[in-house]
Amino acid sequence: MTEIKDGDQVLFYLDARRNWLRRVDAGSSFHLHRGILQYDDVIGQEYGSLISTSLGVKVAALPPLPRDRAVKMGRQTNIVYPKDAGLILLLAGIGPGSVVVEAGTGSGALASLLGYHVAPAGHVFSYEIREDFAKAAAKNLKKAGLQEFVTIKQQDILEGITETNVDTIVLDLAVPWEVVPLAYTVLKGGGVFVSFSPTIEQTQKTVDALYTSHFTEIVTRELIEREIMVRKGKTRPETRMIGHTGYVTSARKVYPPKSNKPE
Ligand SMILES: C[S@@+](CC[C@H](N)C(=O)[O-])C[C@H]1O[C@@H](n2cnc3c(N)ncnc32)[C@H](O)[C@@H]1O
Incomplete structure (x- = not known):
């Protein structure tokens, strides 16, 4: 109690x-x-x-719950919603002790869920290019009591990732394909790359870059959620639903580099 x-x-x-x-x-x-x-x-x-x-x-x-804090935190950006965050966490194999690099932090919604799941022994290093977003996200993470497990780095991730031997890279930014070669360099062998993108074009470029950088197990998924209205004698799907959030692409690092691009 x-x-x-x-x-x-x-x-x-x-x-x-x-x-x-x-x-x-x-x-x-x-x-x-x-x-x-x-x-x-x-x-x-x-x-x-x-x-x-x-x-x-x-x-x-x-x-x-962590999902309540994530969806209700102050936000100036789009956020990753629990539906997609759940899939990302599972695909990435994130758990207590995981070392995760994330970009961009945005409002800190996904960072808060990552931080909750890596605690108490792991850590999230979250890159955010904009100072105002980095500061607002830091406040949100403090409110959620997760600042100990998430370090927000006000930095352009394309300028370099300083962490090494990383378990997972999680991306939600406009040009994830440009991060792929860096991700390959800092991930552990077998480490997981996950990227959330709202458009097919971003997804296509990211998948191309993953093949070029010699990742394997490259899969893109879209999760469609439909709520059911349960009423005696008239149970059926809700009339309104969210039609689209984004595509989740995941892959794993292998070496030595091997060519595996399908025709
Ligand atoms: C859609 S928001 C991320 C939202 C976040 N996933 C959440 O749940 O709150 C995308 C963020 O990526 C940041 N960003 C874009 N390019 C970046 C880069 N090269 N390095 C770091 N952050 C970047 C943007 O400033 C923006 O805050």
């Missing part, structure tokens, strides 16, 4: 569309359109408790 403490970040969940991540400070309150939540009524309760607003509406006070 874990008690909600003064200063904790809490996910207040009313329903799938109406939920909020808030820091609960003693003496403060949160105004919803369904009444006011006094944080003094929240502090000291167990996580998972249903708490009444001033209008008697029950709101669940949940401990935020």
Whole structure:
């Protein structure tokens, strides 16, 4: 049993569309359109408790999961959503102790999920070319309590990767194919390259570069998620869905270099 403490970040969940991540400070309150939540009524309760607003509406006070923090963090860039992040984590084999190089950091959403999964013994080195994005992402990672596991480097990754013997390279930037030769140099043998790109053209160029740089197991996937509305007697897919996020390309380093490009 874990008690909600003064200063904790809490996910207040009313329903799938109406939920909020808030820091609960003693003496403060949160105004919803369904009444006011006094944080003094929240502090000291167990996580998972249903708490009444001033209008008697029950709101669940949940401990935020890494995916909640990722999607709700302040953002100035597009982010990688949990659907694709889950696939990236699995393909990359990222776990406690992994050494990961990421670019670009963007808002830090994917970096936060990578950091959560490499902890406590691994580390993420995340390159971001823009100073304003690097600073905002650093704030987001600190809020998520993950700054110990993620180092944000305000640097153009194309100017060089200083880490060596890297387990995984994860990319979400405009020109991933230009990073491929560098990735080959710093990855361990068998190390994994993963790149997320919104367009087919980026994906094509990246896959070409992976063949040229002698990677193997080169696969591109698109994950399509469809939510199901479950109601008695009328269960069916939701009418609206997100049609497209991006393509995930993964590959592994082999050496000595071998030509494996299919015709
Ligand atoms: C779409 S955003 C990444 C979002 C991130 N995956 C997230 O989940 O928050 C792409 C980022 O790559 C950065 N970027 C572009 N080229 C770069 C480069 N050569 N080196 C480092 N960062 C770069 C951009 O400034 C931008 O912040």
